[in-house]
Amino acid sequence: MRTTNQHLPEIIAAIDLGSNSFHMIVARLEATGTISIIDRLRENVRLGGGLDENGIINESAQNRALECLEKFSQRIRELPQSAVRIAGTNTLRIAENAQAFVDKAENILSHPIEIIAGREEARLIYLGVAHGLAAKKGNRLVVDIGGGSTELIIGQGMTALRRESLYTGCVSTSKRFFNDGIITEKTLNTAITEASLILFPQAADFKTRQWDETIGCSGTIKAIANIVHDEGWCLNGISYSALKKLRDALIKAKHIDKLTLKGLSDSRKPVIAGGLCVLLAIFKILAIKQMQISEQSMREGLLYDLVGRITHHDVRDATVESAMTRWGVDDKQAQRVTHTAEKLYLSTCKQWGIAAEQITPLLKWAAMLHEIGLQVSHNNYHKHGAYILQNADMQGFSRQEQALLAALVLSHRSKFRTSAFKQLMTPFIKTGKQMCVLLRIAVLLHRGRTDLPLPEININVQDKNINLCFPKNWLDENRMTLADLIKEINHLDNAGYKLRFE
Structure with a gap:
């Protein structure tokens, strides 16, 4: 795929999986950040009409939808993931078998599908309309x-x-x-x-x-x-x-x-x-x-929102900053943990094979928000934080992304709750647990909440084995961190990971 000098994708696309119709819009992204629509496709699938009284999408409606997506896939299959956004709305929010349908659809499209909350859908609708x-x-x-x-x-x-x-x-x-x-x-x-x-x-x-x-x-x-x-x-x-x-x-x-x-x-x-x-x-x-x-409507809003992400004007950054202010998050501590978590990620992403550009920013946002529950109560604040992130109206985030943030915050301390990750969409399960390991280590290293810089810490990972190497005598001089690392060995062991340090 040819890109511009600014490394922008040449072609971008958005798909709106509505309850009545599926829409796809394809556009050329100019170096200036403006877009030119080059194709539109619409098919009436009436997915919502296939919902029975038990909230199950029947086979006939699913087949109509999947046949439509087979056609759409011909236009987007070769596009990079960063150039495509696909959003499911009300029917996929409420259907009991939504995930099973999404799995089939993602296999056809070769791109992830976001299930967005109603108010996020409203935001994208307004964004699309306002641009027109x-x-x-x-x-x-x-x-x-x-x-x-x-x-x-x-x-x-x-x-x-x-x-x-x-x-x-x-x-x-x-x-x-x-x-x-x-x-x-x-x-x-x-x-x-x-x-x-x-x-x-x-x-x-x-x-x-x-x-x-x-x-x-x-x-x-x-x-x-x-x-x-x-x-x-x-x-x-x-x-x-x-x-x-x-x-x-x-x-x-x-x-x-x-x-x-x-x-x-x-x-x-x-x-x-x-x-x-x-x-x-x-x-x-x-x-x-x-x-x-x-x-114009939601599909155009998806495109404009995608352009914002590509050109580093991501509304999710503003949402996280707003949440930190609203919930009184300690900004200095959040920055410390985020900086260390990102350094650990850069050292391990190749070893662990984490290359999903749509997933990795979530580690940063989880680190920024890991203490969001403290305003509710110091006791079990990680649980309160997870509840907030799972249920809050977070502009720009899909439901799956909020679920991953919630899982990371829930397991950033104490027990590593692997069950929380099993409920995530498939691409988030393994990578989410790996990101959680890095977040836990970053939080642990900053328990002292001081501005004293950490020493150079080498981390090597292989599958579920994590090795940390500290400068000579540093752990002897920082006995509280040593005690925390010894406890962490047991927490990670219960989650199937082996932590070693020296």
Whole structure:
């Protein structure tokens, strides 16, 4: 793969694994950091429609999805991992067999799949939309109705100020209320009421923030905008009166198969009723009169976020700094441990074969945040820290990345909990445990919390054998560190690692 003089990948790609449709966008990355879209692919797979009452994605839906990914893979298989981001949304957040599906999909794509939380999805949606709009003063409300979730964001410029993700979407609503294809006024009203109840707890907070324009994006809203335009009900975006006319047209048709609306594609028919009900509820609850349409959404947001990572403007760095401030982390101690952990990593990465550029920054962030739980309690602070990192709203991080951070912080001291790593995605399991060994050693070496520099420490690793070599007499002069290292031998031995030092 040819790269620019700045060692940027020439081609980058993003894939959005939505509950209704899968989208891929491919772009050329210029030396200036700007992107030029060169290809877009979309396929309606209705993955969320294959979820049964037990939360299992059925075989038919999985096959549709995997066949789509076979096509997508032809464009990205040869791209380096640093040039591709693939994100799964609501269906893969809630499905019981999500990991089994992800394993199959990753095997096809030859790239890792991130499962992102709802608010992270909202952030990426806003990022994509904001890049496609002219700069304006004032706030904007961005709405995205997906297959299984709906995202609402208030932002200003490029910054999302308030993000929310709600468990209602065009696929889930259509499946629940219109699965037999029959449309009645009573069923429509019931579906609208149900969506309104989900939206209602967020309404007051959103309204108090106010906004100057409302922007809708993605499949459901764009499909409705096409219909109301082609039918002549609204020639500029979507109005509330146009939505009511569309509602009346659905009631008149009585069945999905009998819909003959201009601008309505066959692939959108099965989920149009559910999507309309959610959008009507949003207009009503938030008192929206008019909505403009954005051609950009989460997939573009993924691309712009990827460019930030490539050009060293990673939002995750800011997220970690913010978390340290919020939770009162001792910055000096965090820097000491991080510096040593990174030195240990540089000495061992080749010996251990750790080359995953998407994984290694997580060691740095875990070192920065390893004491985040101290503000909760000094007793078992590592457990509190792990809980925070597992469940916090951390912008830029996928769920799998937060799970790895949590596992590292949970096991950075005392017992090495190998069970926490077994639950991680496959690429994180072995590497995660190796990173944890390095983090434990770094924390141990800085127990004294002083600015006195450490001596040159040589580390050699082979499989699960770790050898540390200290300068002559240094351990005799630092008896507390020696005592800690003796204890560490037992902790690591229980995890299957053999620590030796001299």
